[in-house]
Amino acid sequence: MSIRENLISQAGAAKQAARKLAKAASGDKNKALNIIADKLIDRQDEILKVNQEDMEKGKENGLSRALLDRLKLTESRIEGMAQGLREVAAQEDPIGEVPHMWKRPNGLQIGKIRVPLGVIGIIYEARPNVTVDVAGLCLKSGNSVILRGGSNAFNSNQILTNIIQDGLREAGLPEESVQLIGTTDRKAVDILFTLNDYLDVLIPRGGAGLIQKVVNESKVPVIETGVGNCHVYVNKDADLTKAKKIVFNAKYSRPAVCNAAESLLVDAEIAEKFLPEMAGIFKEKDVELRGCEKTRKIVPQIKEADEEDYAAEYLDYIMSVKVVENYDEAVEHIYNYGTKHSEAIVTENYTTARKFLDDIDAAAVYVNASTRFTDGGQFGLGAETGISTQKLHARGPMGLKELTTTKYIIMGDGQIRE
Amino acid sequence: MSIRENLISQAGAAKQAARKLAKAASGDKNKALNIIADKLIDRQDEILKVNQEDMEKGKENGLSRALLDRLKLTESRIEGMAQGLREVAAQEDPIGEVPHMWKRPNGLQIGKIRVPLGVIGIIYEARPNVTVDVAGLCLKSGNSVILRGGSNAFNSNQILTNIIQDGLREAGLPEESVQLIGTTDRKAVDILFTLNDYLDVLIPRGGAGLIQKVVNESKVPVIETGVGNCHVYVNKDADLTKAKKIVFNAKYSRPAVCNAAESLLVDAEIAEKFLPEMAGIFKEKDVELRGCEKTRKIVPQIKEADEEDYAAEYLDYIMSVKVVENYDEAVEHIYNYGTKHSEAIVTENYTTARKFLDDIDAAAVYVNASTRFTDGGQFGLGAETGISTQKLHARGPMGLKELTTTKYIIMGDGQIRE
Numbered sequence: 001m002s003i004r005e006n007l008i009s010q011a012g013a014a015k016q017a018a019r020k021l022a023k024a025a026s027g028d029k030n031k032a033l034n035i036i037a038d039k040l041i042d043r044q045d046e047i048l049k050v051n052q053e054d055m056e057k058g059k060e061n062g063l064s065r066a067l068l069d070r071l072k073l074t075e076s077r078i079e080g081m082a083q084g085l086r087e088v089a090a091q092e093d094p095i096g097e098v099p100h101m102w103k104r105p106n107g108l109q110i111g112k113i114r115v116p117l118g119v120i121g122i123i124y125e126a127r128p129n130v131t132v133d134v135a136g137l138c139l140k141s142g143n144s145v146i147l148r149g150g151s152n153a154f155n156s157n158q159i160l161t162n163i164i165q166d167g168l169r170e171a172g173l174p175e176e177s178v179q180l181i182g183t184t185d186r187k188a189v190d191i192l193f194t195l196n197d198y199l200d201v202l203i204p205r206g207g208a209g210l211i212q213k214v215v216n217e218s219k220v221p222v223i224e225t226g227v228g229n230c231h232v233y234v235n236k237d238a239d240l241t242k243a244k245k246i247v248f249n250a251k252y253s254r255p256a257v258c259n260a261a262e263s264l265l266v267d268a269e270i271a272e273k274f275l276p277e278m279a280g281i282f283k284e285k286d287v288e289l290r291g292c293e294k295t296r297k298i299v300p301q302i303k304e305a306d307e308e309d310y311a312a313e314y315l316d317y318i319m320s321v322k323v324v325e326n327y328d329e330a331v332e333h334i335y336n337y338g339t340k341h342s343e344a345i346v347t348e349n350y351t352t353a354r355k356f357l358d359d360i361d362a363a364a365v366y367v368n369a370s371t372r373f374t375d376g377g378q379f380g381l382g383a384e385t386g387i388s389t390q391k392l393h394a395r396g397p398m399g400l401k402e403l404t405t406t407k408y409i410i411m412g413d414g415q416i417r418e
Numbered sequence: 419m420s421i422r423e424n425l426i427s428q429a430g431a432a433k434q435a436a437r438k439l440a441k442a443a444s445g446d447k448n449k450a451l452n453i454i455a456d457k458l459i460d461r462q463d464e465i466l467k468v469n470q471e472d473m474e475k476g477k478e479n480g481l482s483r484a485l486l487d488r489l490k491l492t493e494s495r496i497e498g499m500a501q502g503l504r505e506v507a508a509q510e511d512p513i514g515e516v517p518h519m520w521k522r523p524n525g526l527q528i529g530k531i532r533v534p535l536g537v538i539g540i541i542y543e544a545r546p547n548v549t550v551d552v553a554g555l556c557l558k559s560g561n562s563v564i565l566r567g568g569s570n571a572f573n574s575n576q577i578l579t580n581i582i583q584d585g586l587r588e589a590g591l592p593e594e595s596v597q598l599i600g601t602t603d604r605k606a607v608d609i610l611f612t613l614n615d616y617l618d619v620l621i622p623r624g625g626a627g628l629i630q631k632v633v634n635e636s637k638v639p640v641i642e643t644g645v646g647n648c649h650v651y652v653n654k655d656a657d658l659t660k661a662k663k664i665v666f667n668a669k670y671s672r673p674a675v676c677n678a679a680e681s682l683l684v685d686a687e688i689a690e691k692f693l694p695e696m697a698g699i700f701k702e703k704d705v706e707l708r709g710c711e712k713t714r715k716i717v718p719q720i721k722e723a724d725e726e727d728y729a730a731e732y733l734d735y736i737m738s739v740k741v742v743e744n745y746d747e748a749v750e751h752i753y754n755y756g757t758k759h760s761e762a763i764v765t766e767n768y769t770t771a772r773k774f775l776d777d778i779d780a781a782a783v784y785v786n787a788s789t790r791f792t793d794g795g796q797f798g799l800g801a802e803t804g805i806s807t808q809k810l811h812a813r814g815p816m817g818l819k820e821l822t823t824t825k826y827i828i829m830g831d832g833q834i835r836e
Contacts, residue, residue, distance in 0.1 A: 019753075023776060102798065108787055110797055115779070117809055200809055219634075221810050242832035249834035335437075357827045358441060361533070369526055369830030378835065379528055379826070380520065391535050391618055391823040392639050393811040405809040408797070409775045412787030414660035416667035417796065
């Protein structure tokens with residue numbers, strides 16, 4: 001069979017499985033999740049051995065240390081995946097929830113009931129734990145999933161998928177509910193984009209390049225995730241002790257993720273007091289700052305920032321800095337350069353704080369907290385399938401509910417329309 | 419200016435207006451809606467005169483009687499538009515609603531707040547009342563809108579838009595919130611598809627051809643509306659009196675709309691009793707039936723139905739008929755031929771009814787009621803912008819809430835992530 005035929009056959013099986021899974025009882029889905037968690041632990045030697053082979057190939061292929069680290073599985077990472085599945089099992093089942101039901105004057109009873117989307121495609125990069133996390137969320141929300149992981153993790157993903165399918169079978173659920181694309185050929189992704197008769201949504205998880213490719217080329221509806229050019233704005237009324245902690249955390253705690261801050265805005269009124277201290281903290285940790293002219297008058301040792309810097313998602317130990325005249329200039333800057341991901345203000349002024357929450361159009365708007373909290377787990381939604389940066393369907397961290405849709409159910413006793 | 423430059427200038431103005439409108443007080447939006455309603459009545463002679471010119475051009479251009487009827491405005495239709503605006507004004511403002519807010523163990527207070535989408539594009543066909551309906555819904559939900567109506571209604575749409583803009587201005591809201599594309603050139607639509615930096619969503623309202631074009635070609639996210647190959651399934655346990663009324667209403671009350679039924683499924687066990695009576699009712703009203711072999715054994719005078727008939731959205735006084743062996747065959751037929759719009763079962767059997775509500779994947783699933791109820795007004799949602807047949811974002815009739823998105827607001831007192 002050609003790649004296309006193979007994929008259509010997988011997608012067709014996923015669609016059939018989705019019909020069964022949509023009606024599966026919570027108990028059966030939870031049973032499957034817990035069985036899979038047990039199996040991951042039972043078979044960890046096998047998983048580690050296969051992963052070790054991927055690691056060796058990765059080294060041969062010259063993968064960077066950072067990528068090798070993302071690829072690597074350990075006992076504790078496997079324990080983490082199993083624990084994640086158990087937590088998903090413990091969460092409430094979103095399927096079958098009727099958030100609203102009402103009666104019309106003609107006696108029709110109308111309700112909105114939560115149902116699965118159907119078949120979800122996930123395209124992701126190095127980390128094999130995504131295979132298990134995403135499969136668990138899709139299973140719990142009653143969706144089939146077609147997985148396309150990074151080619152370097154192919155064998156690791158394959159054994160994890162096998163274990164998941166074993167668990168599904170044991171729990172009496174269709175094993176085609178979770179399938180990995182059986183080739184690392186890049187053509188498979190392009191074919192996936194055309195399978196809109198089979199897939200209900202495609203979610204890319206990874207770098208900006210991958211996401212843009214999926215958004216531009218897919219005929220399957222896409223939920224856009226990821227790119228974050230996030231700002232922390234230190235307002236003139238900020239508590240500067242809080243501001244230093246928040247700015248440092250938003251940049252330094254994990255610079256390579258989408259909710260890390262890339263840009264620091266500081267009100268002119270406090271810039272002379274705040275910037276030298278902040279620059280000192282960053283210098284100690286080797287974080288590079290790039291500033292506007294006014295910034296460099298205050299901390300002359302740093303590089304100049306240009307337009308590109310203000311638009312950049314560095315994902316690195318680099319941060320752009322701009323001194324703004326006032327609140328309005330800060331909001332305008334965020335409007336012009338932000339990617340509507342996560343934006344924070346540091347201020348003690350009540351009116352300014354409320355205004356910022358209103359004025360900023362982003363998935364997550366913060367007052368006096370680090371942008372790094374934009375995460376399903378941190379928000380208390382449980383595991384997440386990614387962070388949506390679009391406005392339709394889902395915005396911000398996506399938990400189980402975001403993998404569902406609703407349908408109207410209407411119960412009558414013979415009503416007709418006049 | 420070229421068409422493209424003109425459109426970009428309109429879209430840019432819409433985007434600026436959207437920022438102001440997003441923060442407009444409910445009171446001001448309602449004031450604008452009521453002023454516009456008054457103006458429509460005050461200026462109705464002027465509106466009717468312009469519409470008369472469109473009608474005359476339409477006749478010259480050989481528009482069908484049905485299309486001319488959709489184009490025509492009358493005193494009572496204008497009164498209807500004004501009344502619609504007043505009803506939208508009376509509805510609760512969706513903007514600013516916080517459906518959930520919670521506190522995390524670290525003290526962070528996290529909420530989801532409802533905000534406008536931004537700029538909405540609507541592409542529609544003949545009826546000028548859509549101009550007013552849609553402008554009202556977008557205004558109330560805090561969105562700017564760019565309207566692209568049918569070329570035959572251009573002058574009618576223009577005067578209605580002028581009146582709307584006058585009302586906005588009087589209420590102190592930006593008049594660029596509602597704009598009509600100032601040309602009937604078809605190129606304008608293709609250009610609209612590329613304005614994803616300005617438009618947040620595009621909603622096509624009209625025939626299947628228009629909708630498919632928008633879905634296939636637009637780079638702006640689309641909400642798909644419309645196409646409905648809806649079924650009524652008369653189960654063996656149906657009350658046949660209810661069944662006759664429901665089937666007749668679902669087909670005959672307004673055949674040219676998407677929630678009209680196109681196909682009738684009848685359990686074999688009751689077909690000999692039910693079909694002759696049903697066929698008699700339809701014959702009296704000149705509704706053409708096209709049936710399967712088993713149907714034609716019972717009512718031999720009707721035409722044969724082929725595969726295409728079962729897939730067709732006739733939008734006419736035609737209905738396909740199929741005798742099914744049992745419930746499962748009915749559900750399979752709907753799965754294979756349905757468009758996931760509105761599907762109905764007629765049955766008195768409790769377990770069969772519950773099963774149907776579960777088994778059918780469609781925007782609206784009915785027990786013992788006509789599919790014709792799939793409508794924002796009939797559901798009690800107020801006016802509607804269309805009926806979504808997709809699964810992401812909105813499904814079924816779209817009211818005010820469906821024209822919004824949410825953002826997370828997070829209030830802290832210095833929290834950083836470990």
